[in-house]
Every structure is written in C-alpha cells, then in structure tokens.
Amino acid sequence: MAERYYYSIASGSTGNCGLYVAGGTAILIDLGVSLRKITAALAAVGLGLGDLSAVLLTHEHIDHVKGLPMFLKKAGAPVFASRGTAEALAQKEPLCRDRLNVFESGGAFWVRDVDVETFETPHDAADSVGYILSHGESRFGFATDLGFVPRDVADRLRGCGTVVLESNHDPHMLQAGPYPYPLKMRVAGPAGHLSNPDCAVFAADLVKNGTRTLILAHLSEKNNIPELAFQQTRAALRGLPACAVHIAPRERMEEPVLFGEEEACSLSG
Secondary structure, X not given: OOOEEEEEEEOOOOOOXXXXXXXXXXXXXXXXXXXXXXXXXXXXXXXXXXXXXXXXXXXXXXXHHOOHHHHHHHOOOOEEEXXXXXXXXXXXXXXHHHHEEEEOOOOEEEEOOEEEEEEEOOOOOOOOEEEEEEEOOEEEEEEOOOOOOOHHHHHHXXXXXXXXXXXXXXXXXXXXXXXXXXXXXXXXXXXXXXEHHHHXXXXXXXXXXXXXXXXXXXXXXXXXXXXXXXXXXXXXXXXOOOOEEEEOOOOOOOOOEEOOOOOOOOOOO
C-alpha cells in the first residue's frame, strides 16, 4: 500500500468514517458506522484495529459517532475530541469520561509523526471541528459539516495538497425534496451543510492555492446526486491547474485515494 492515502469507509447522513494513512501512522476520522463495518474496511487495506494510531472526532452527531461506544470497548487507540464534543458525548456515554483525549478547538497536537491542527467549523453541534494533518511536506485537510466556509477556515485549508470537502446538497433538490420545512432551513442555514455551489466556489479557490486532489464528501442521499456534485465542481475548475476530483460514496471506496496524484478531473469513488 502507498505511503500516504485517504480511504473513505462511509460518507453521508447515514454514517461517516474515513481512514488517513501516512507512513506508519493510521488515523480514523469519525466513527459513524458499526465497528464491524470499520473492521471489514480496515481489512480491505491490510490493517486491523491494532494498527490504528488514533481516532479524531469532528462532533457528536450520531452519524459521526455511532460506532464509538463499541470502539471504546474493543479497541485501544486514543480517541481525540474537542472539549465541547467530549462533554456532549460524556452525557450520553459514560465510557467517554475517561477514554477521550480532550483538546481545545483551534489547538494542535501530534499523533506519532503526524502534526494535527484543528479549527472550528460552523455547524449546529456543541463544538464542531475540522482537521489539517501534516506529514513531512504533505498537508491534508478535512472539512465537512459546515454551513459555509469562514475566512479563517479558508485560510487554514489553502495550501493543502489533498482536501476532503463537503458537497452535501443541491439547493433546488433540497427545496423540492421531502424534508419538512424546518429541516430544510437547518440544512441550508449557516450552521448546516455546504451546498454543491458553495463547495464548487471554494474548490476553485483551493486549486488556485495548490490543492491537487479533492474528495467531495457527506453527499445527501435525498438531496443530491454524485454526478451533479461532481459536474458542478468540475465546471468551477475549468482553466485551472489539473486536479483529481473524487466522490466519497455512501459505502467504502473501491480503492484508497493516493496523495500527490495530479491528474485531469475524473469521477471516481
């Protein structure tokens, strides 16, 4: 397996979990599916629970922590969460009080040889965060579950060679879709989820500033279509430096996304 890669295990409203590998360090981002699914996905890339260096949680919503209780019982890797997220989780799961490694949003720490930077994200959770993982000269950004892209988040993500970025919904599908009105307003609001058009605009900004691999994530099952999200971002990237664009599917990816691949935009997942 390549030295550096990202492998989406699950992505979307039914569950979110991804694997970042750099050298001998393996980090899961979120635990939104069952431990059984996580274990099977790790096995597909030749890893087991014992190979994990850490878990990073973005926030406490169930589609990001569904597998957390069982993981805490069965696995030994440290689990990191922002203070607000840890407090919210501890109210529901007693194991979290002693097992979570708590950090302040905006802080940084090391997981083996990977430098982990954190930043606040605008989402209707207790203390939602995104991450930048640096290994050598490689910088990897992760930003999902954000209603918009604040200036400080944009500044943090610029210069990352690979970015996992939310492309949650098509505004027209959301408004015409089955969600009740209050939920539609929540999803489209400033503490909700990033739309395809907003994702595409920021994707172009990222590519202008050095990003060469984009992974569109957290696509809504009811309010989006993978091809629609891909086409909107690809249109925004016309005339810019070559960038590989991938879609994180609801289930695990067929193959990991290797860091540093510079190729023409093509739909894959």
